[in-house]
Amino acid sequence: MIKQNLGIRKSDVFNRRMFILGIAKVFILAGIVTRLFSLQINENKKYLTLSDKNRIREWKLPPIRGNIVDYFGNIIAGNLKVYQLHIIPEQVENFNYLLVRLKTLLNLSDKKIQKITKLKNKFKPWDSIIVSENLTWSQFLKVNNYLYDLVGVKPVMTISRNYPFNDVYTHVLGYVSQPNQEEIIKNKIVQERFVPGMKIGKLGLEKKFENHLIGTNSIQRYEVNAYGKRINQLEFQKGSQGNKIRLTLDTEVQKLSAKLLLNKAGSISVMDIYTGDIIAMYSSPSYDPNLFLFGISQDEWELIRNNPLKPLIHKTISGLYSPGSTIKPIVALSALENKIINPNFKVKCTGKTELYGQTFHCWKEKGHGFVSLKNAMKQSCDTYFYEIARLLGVDRLNITAKKFGLGEKVLGKYFDNEKQGLFPNTSWKKNNLGRGWVLGETLITGIGQGYTQTTPLQLCLMTAQIANGGYKIKPKILVNNKPLSLEQAKNSMKFDSLHSPNLKLFDDPKNIKIIQEAMFSSTNEIYGTSYKSRIDDPKYQFAGKTGTSQVKRISKRERELDLKLEQIPYKDRDHALYVAYGPYINPRYALSIIVEHGGSGSKAAAPMAKELFKLIIDRDKLRKKQSNFEDINI
């Protein structure tokens, strides 16, 4: 019995102790449930995010750039499907074997093979290596045929920039290529959207409007495991193509310009005289921007860089030339406006003028005899302009020239490489050269030589502003919204000038008329310097002024030799210039042509105008008909 009692007592102890444990258990369990609750209910969002961050990885694809179209909506910078070859190293069974196979299939160079091996060691095994960025269709087919033997190879179709008109627009558009480190850091948007293989604008409008054109990345969301391997694609978020840009340029005119300047160095600019729309701006020679897309080869680059005709220079806005006789309309206008002369003012040309012992020659050795303003313009008599420049003085001439846009950037904000040129005056010389102005310099400034430097586009603008009756216009290259009709453009041009007098470039409209008539006679009347290039049909008839700008002082000996163009070394030949506008009745377009070292303006440049005006005026109808303009915010 005692034992039994003891037993009972023992079990009482057990039960009591167990009860205490039981209470402890309840608290501990409650603690655990609380913890569960706090993790799973209170902090669920936080951990859900963390879990998604764990498992979801995003792969950005290169954004698709916006198209650039010409005035008629033709794509001049578009996108093209390209075929690429990627290798995913982790799927490759035998890397060396694969490289040998690819080498024979695609004719890869040893250098390329080394590069691939290098890339393979640089990236994670599941990151794809781009072996070839741009396979030809036949290479792509070949790879696809042998795919069973090329484990780990992935033929990929992707989108790349493409310039369908090759070298026709290069200087305007620029080109795209892979960005360097600095370019990525500099542009926040590029930095944000950068992925290997993405290309950015390196030059021209492609560069200027990078943020407008760039587009947004498509995003592939993949579920990845703890080792970063892609398991499956969850989502494909399509990015949007970059915004479109529409230019005022006309591809046909641009193409004709390219054809006319083939194998020559020079530039052609065409402008609407009322709206300021630039119809063409072509700099020759050009180069193919498509070469830069997948990395230009050293040889090709050297070829472009070392070309003596300097294809890398955008001559239309960065080329600086003495305007030569093309400045004469401004000199004459300035003299009329300042009432230095009247239209009947005559000068006797003997072929040369003496000033302080220095001889200034007219281009015509025998002289023009007595010439009036009109005849002086028509035959481009230098003596006449020496005289009126002398009477006018360079400072007054400078004011007129500045009004017409010489010495100022034409497009300014669009191109980083645009030059502003120079139109001198006395204080400019004093400030910059530290010497006083010499009267002789006024004389040569009067025939567009000396310090004066102009870009082809400035000359085009100058001509356009003479043609439109002397009103300042704002040249533009982009179409932002529906263009004005001719009447609207004319009216708004005149209306604007009422409010801001500096938009009116003349005092007496008669003076502009006199200049226009003089330019007309220069082209359309016998003995005119560009008479041979005239078009008699009033529909296409144009008025212009030739110019021949010396690149080197002509010595007495050379003058006596009277060499033919071919006999002079290329570098020493004169630049040929021509500015014109048409149609003469109801003018609409102005142009400037420069052929570097082309010889005389009348022989080398003016004939091009004849062909250009035919096309430009024919296309004017189409241009007017063109509709479907959308608003583009830039």
Added chain:
Amino acid sequence: MFYYKRLNSDLSFIQKIKEIDYVLLICIILLSLISLMVMYSTDGGDILFHTKNHFMKLIVLFPLMLVIAFFNIKHWHTFAYVFYFLIILLLVWVSYFGLKASGSQRWMNLYFFVLQPSELMKIAIILTLAKYYHRIKIENVNSLASITLVLVIILLPTILVISQPDLGTSVLIAVSGLIILWIAGVKIKYFVYSFIFGIISLPFIISFLKPYQKLRILTFLDPDRDPLGAGYQIIQSKIAIGSGGFNGKGFLKGTQSYLDFLPEKHTDFIFTLFSEEFGFIGSVGLLILYTIIIIRIIRIGAMSRSNFSKLFCFGFAFSIFIYIVVNLSMVLGLLPIVGSPLPIMSYGGSSLLATMIGFGIVLSAKINHRQLIAG
């Protein structure tokens, strides 16, 4: 002592079947099924290695549990010390000839089965101490000799297991032993004193820890100090549980698990996967299932007439509770990471074997609850 034995020493088979605790049995079956389901999920929704093996083990061990249940508990009483010494011998053998894996030597290869004797020690220690306190007079429970002896019984396997090294299991063995001491009525002041002593000597204990164990404690205190190294497990575990939310991500949809972010998802971190897929609801449900099991075991202990059965049931119930608490606290980031499986759920034969033996003995205690065992 035979005097008591006749009361119900030899029940007929039918009687035994009637006496089975079916609630407990069903709970165990349910838990086994859940564990199979979770194992299926760890295999990525496929019947692969872990699922197959776990299933095979359950198929073998579940009948074993029933056999033990029909086996009279008095035999466990008889052989308790033998069992204890046998396991001690195995532990010694393992420390010389055992299989090595990931830096510790705790397994023996039986060719059809890799046995981890330390897991069996969790049961053996309860059995031994239950027998000891069953036999000892209550006046002697707090005698110095008795307490010293009991401490030796506990410390011997603990030290052997620590030296493997296996901190988690050794702590669980020690705790299982101490629970019996508590239930047997060792004075509370002794527990308080040793607790204070333990706190004071903590710095010394820490200085004896292996570097990886120290790292685990540091990592526990601040998992973010090395998020990709030592803290990785606990961070990923918390992410998995936390992202499960109220309803869970759904069966076979635990991204943390099937994308391999979870470490040791088959074994110690099995709850993490379960909790990610079944959420707060599922987790609490699982806890309730465990709680029912524990309560049933305590109930069996309470109704048992023999003190041996009582002590074993109470001790085993509380041990299971401790295993669960340690495991959950670990995966929930409440305790440092110590290797400790979740009973039945975790993949691992020895742990399952020990648990099933334990359940078998408990079921046997139920069947024979009216029986007294001679001290």
